[in-house]
Amino acid sequence: MRITGAHQNPYLASKLVYLYFACGSIVYVPTAFDEASRRSMFMWNSLLRAYVKNGFCETKAMEIYNQMKLSGTELNNFTFSIMLKACGILMDLQQGMEIHGQVIKTGYELDVFVGGALVHMYCRCRFVEDANQVFKEMRHRDVVTWTAMIAGLVHNGFHGEALECFRQLHVEEHKPNLETMALVLLACGILAALRKGKEIHGYIVRGIPTLLCELL
Numbered sequence: 001m002r003i004t005g006a007h008q009n010p011y012l013a014s015k016l017v018y019l020y021f022a023c024g025s026i027v028y029v030p031t032a033f034d035e036a037s038r039r040s041m042f043m044w045n046s047l048l049r050a051y052v053k054n055g056f057c058e059t060k061a062m063e064i065y066n067q068m069k070l071s072g073t074e075l076n077n078f079t080f081s082i083m084l085k086a087c088g089i090l091m092d093l094q095q096g097m098e099i100h101g102q103v104i105k106t107g108y109e110l111d112v113f114v115g116g117a118l119v120h121m122y123c124r125c126r127f128v129e130d131a132n133q134v135f136k137e138m139r140h141r142d143v144v145t146w147t148a149m150i151a152g153l154v155h156n157g158f159h160g161e162a163l164e165c166f167r168q169l170h171v172e173e174h175k176p177n178l179e180t181m182a183l184v185l186l187a188c189g190i191l192a193a194l195r196k197g198k199e200i201h202g203y204i205v206r207g208i209p210t211l212l213c214e215l216l
Contacts, residue, residue: 017046026054041076044068048082052089061086062095075102077111084117088124096121110138116145123152143169147180159187163196 017033020026033039033047044064051060065083069075080103087096100118108114115138122131135141135149146169153162166184169176176184181204188197 017043017050020050026050026056039071039073041073041079044071044073045076045078045082048079048086052082052086075106077108077114080106080108080111081113081117084114084121088117088121091125093122093125093127096125110140112138112140112142112145115141116148119145119152120148123148123156126156128152128156128158141174143174143177143180146174147177147183150180150183154183154187159191162187163191163193 033043048061048064048068051064061083065079065086068079080099083099084096087093087099096118103109103114103118109118115134118134119131122128122134131149131152135145138145146165150162150165150169153159153165163184166176166180169180181200184200185197188194188200
């Protein structure tokens with residue numbers, strides 16, 4: 001690719017970033033990024049995702065995010081989702097709240113991916129009330145967002161609230177996944193809520209064919 005100069009093509013360069021990331025060759029990612037003739041929003045997001053996925057949240061992801069802003073590149077819902085995940089991993093509430101402010105300014109607060117990432121970030125930082133506020137204000141909530149909220153409640157000691165959240169999920173006719181069910185059973189066990197645990201067990205038994213499809 002270097003002989004033909006194709007490595008400078010922004011689209012191909014972004015694919016190289018993803019290839020090196022997928023192969024675990026993170027050391028080659030900056031080179032593929034720097035050699036591109038033009039850096040698209042997709043390329044920046046690919047680079048951010050590579051660093052966050054490979055555990056470089058603190059050392060590189062924040063640096064790249066700031067460079068992206070300085071470059072004048074538009075930030076989108078994927079940018080915010082990736083960086084909020086990084087803030088959650090680092091338990092960096094201040095940075096997470098700053099990004100939340102940018103989310104509001106750019107109009108992405110109602111995006112389902114960003115909303116789920118905000119819920120996860122606040123829960124990881126043990127600000128469950130803020131997570132719940134974001135969760136309630138979301139117009140559309142998928143099973144990932146519901147599970148993130150339930151996980152946050154369980155891991156922060158709000159086990160009864162987690163069961164209530166699961167009840168609401170069921171009322172709104174969302175289909176839980178295997179992680180959701182594991183979290184709810186954990187809450188039942190901690191609360192010694194045998195009757196509720198048996199109800200959840202029955203729910204799982206009835207839904208085994210559907211749930212198992214998620215593993216295939």
